[in-house]
Every structure is written in C-alpha cells, then in structure tokens.
Amino acid sequence: xxSVMLAFIVVILSVSFTxxxxxxxxxxxxxxxxxxxxxxxxxxxxxxxxxxYLTKKTGIKVNMTILSRYGNIIDRFTAEKMDGAFxxxxxxxxxxxxxxxxPIARPVNLDGSSTYHGYLFVRKDSGIRSVEEMKGxxxxxxxxxxxxxxxxPVAYLKKSGVKDYRTYFKEFFFTGSHDASIYAVxxxxxxxxxxxxxxxxxxxxxxxxxxxxxxxxxxSAKVPSNGLCVRKGIDRELKNKLKxxxxxxxxxxxxxxxxxxxxxxxxxxxxxxxxxxxxxMAKEAGIDIKSYNYRNE
Numbered sequence: 094x095x096s097v098m099l100a101f102i103v104v105i106l107s108v109s110f111t112x113x114x115x116x117x118x119x120x121x122x123x124x125x126x127x128x129x130x131x132x133x134x135x136x137x138x139x140x141x142x143x144x145x146y147l148t149k150k151t152g153i154k155v156n157m158t159i160l161s162r163y164g165n166i167i168d169r170f171t172a173e174k175m176d177g178a179f180x181x182x183x184x185x186x187x188x189x190x191x192x193x194x195x196p197i198a199r200p201v202n203l204d205g206s207s208t209y210h211g212y213l214f215v216r217k218d219s220g221i222r223s224v225e226e227m228k229g230x231x232x233x234x235x236x237x238x239x240x241x242x243x244x245x246p247v248a249y250l251k252k253s254g255v256k257d258y259r260t261y262f263k264e265f266f267f268t269g270s271h272d273a274s275i276y277a278v279x280x281x282x283x284x285x286x287x288x289x290x291x292x293x294x295x296x297x298x299x300x301x302x303x304x305x306x307x308x309x310x311x312x313s314a315k316v317p318s319n320g321l322c323v324r325k326g327i328d329r330e331l332k333n334k335l336k337x338x339x340x341x342x343x344x345x346x347x348x349x350x351x352x353x354x355x356x357x358x359x360x361x362x363x364x365x366x367x368x369x370x371x372x373x374m375a376k377e378a379g380i381d382i383k384s385y386n387y388r389n390e
Contacts, residue, residue: 124158213311
C-alpha cells in the first residue's frame with residue numbers, strides 16, 4: 094500500500110512540475126506599450142529597432158504598441174495584458190501605485206542625464222513673462238497623465254497663487270503629445286504651452302522657429318526619463334533578459350545603432366525610489382495619485 098501511495102505522489106509531482114514548466118515556457122511573445130510623447134508615427138519609427146533588437150537578444154518576439162494618449166496606458170496595460178511599458182514619470186508612478194509594476198531600466202539622454210524636466214513657454218512677441226500676465230490667455234497642456242505636460246504647470250500655477258486654472262485661463266486644451274504643444278504655441282493656437290525638455294530640444298534642432306520665436310519662462314524639477322516597467326509576476330528569467338539587454342546596449346555595435354535611433358547614450362537601472370519626486374510634485378499640484386482621475390476633460 095505504501096509503495097502504491099508513493100508511486101501516486103511521484104506521478105502527481107511530475108505532472109505538476111511538467112504543467113508548471115510548460116506554463117513558464119509557453120510565452121513566445123510579449124507586448125510592450127509606448128506613450129505618445131511624440132507624433133505616433135515618429136514614435137513608432139524610433140522604437141522599431143529596439144523591438145527587433147530585444148527580440149534577437151531575448152529569443153522572444155517583442156511587440157510594441159503605440160497608445161493614442163498617455164492615460165490609456167493604465168487601462169490598456171490591464172485590458173490587453175501587456176508585459177511591460179515605457180512609462181513616463183507620472184504614468185510610471187501611477188502604474189507602480191495602481192498596478193504594482195516594477196521599473197527595471199531607463200535611458201540616459203544625449204546630454205548625459207537620465208532625467209527630464211518640464212518647460213513652460215510662450216511666444217516672445219506675446220508679452221507674457223509671469224503668471225499674472227497669463228490670466229485670460231489660452232493654455233496648451235499635453236495630457237492629464239504627464240508630469241511635464243500637466244502636473245508641473247498645475248503645481249507651478251498653484252505655487253503662484255492660481256487656485257483653479259480652469260477659471261484663470263480664457264481657454265485650455267490638451268494636445269496629446271509634447272511636440273503638438275510646442276507647435277500649438279508656434280502656430281498661435283495657444284499663448285502658453287508645456288512640454289518635456291527632451292522633446293523641446295528635439296524639435297528645436299529641426300525647426301529654427303523654436304529658438305527664434307519661443308521663450309522658456311519656467312522649468313520643473315528633474316524626474317526620471319521614460320523607463321521600462323514590467324508587469325507584476327512576470328517570469329524572472331524573462332525580466333532579467335530584458336534588463337540585461339537594455340543595460341548592455343551601449344557595449345554592442347548593433348545596440349549603439351539602436352540607441353542612436355532612440356536618441357539615447359545608454360540605459361541604466363531604475364527603481365521605484367526614483368519616482369518619489371513625481372509623487373511630491375503631484376501633491377504640490379493638489380493631486381492624490383491613489384484616487385486621481387487622469388482622463389482629460
């Protein structure tokens with residue numbers, strides 16, 4: 094009887110191990126989300142080489158999807174069962190709080206920084222040089238789920254005594270991307286705009302009007318650049334493969350070409366602690382991350 098029971102236990106354990114092993118190895122593709130910090134077509138073109146590189150290095154097909162707006166990444170991350178996403182600093186803080194994602198790596202910008210900051214800018218010929226002179230004007234935000242394009246300007250306005258920007262401005266709207274906010278001010282569709290400095294710098298390199306016609310009047314604290322965060326419970330081996338591939342990009346000739354396309358020098362390790370500055374800025378803007386409604390008005 095004992096021998097029969099022992100044989101039964103051995104069979105059960107072997108089946109259990111086989112099932113677990115097949116479950117862990119059955120994933121042949123992963124889906125990574127990208128926020129629309131630039132025009133979606135430009136963003137897709139920037140990151141396509143990285144998807145191909147990660148596929149080659151991990152042995153798993155890496156698919157990337159561009160989101161139509163920042164806030165969608167939280168909803169779609171769950172709905173589409175994404176395995177990771179290159180979150181912005183605020184969407185990253187949101188995802189850490191709401192979804193339990195784990196940050197693993199973020200890029201180092203061409204200027205050597207691994208952070209970005211927000212700009213508040215106007216046209217030089219607008220005569221606007223202070224918050225007081227913004228009253229009754231048109232404001233171009235990017236998205237309610239962006240640090241540079243919304244959280245920073247709202248916090249800046251509150252510190253300057255503006256309790257409710259909705260009544261302070263004659264009009265405000267959301268452009269959906271940082272470059273669109275810049276062009277809204279250049280095209281005189283808005284008097285004031287907000288955008289992240291890295292996109293502002295990319296646009297100014299290709300459009301001489303930025304330096305000629307725009308003036309930066311405020312700058313935010315530095316926050317972590319868009320980092321890759323992976324879902325809670327992702328296979329540890331897969332997570333490490335993704336992380337190692339990103340961290341070694343600058344040591345590989347092919348990887349350097351990928352970095353050039355993205356506009357980065359290399360990737361460095363990032364952790365949840367790096368997002369604390371974002372939570373502080375959100376509090377200054379009167380925002381509770383746990384209950385925040387990040388959908389645009």
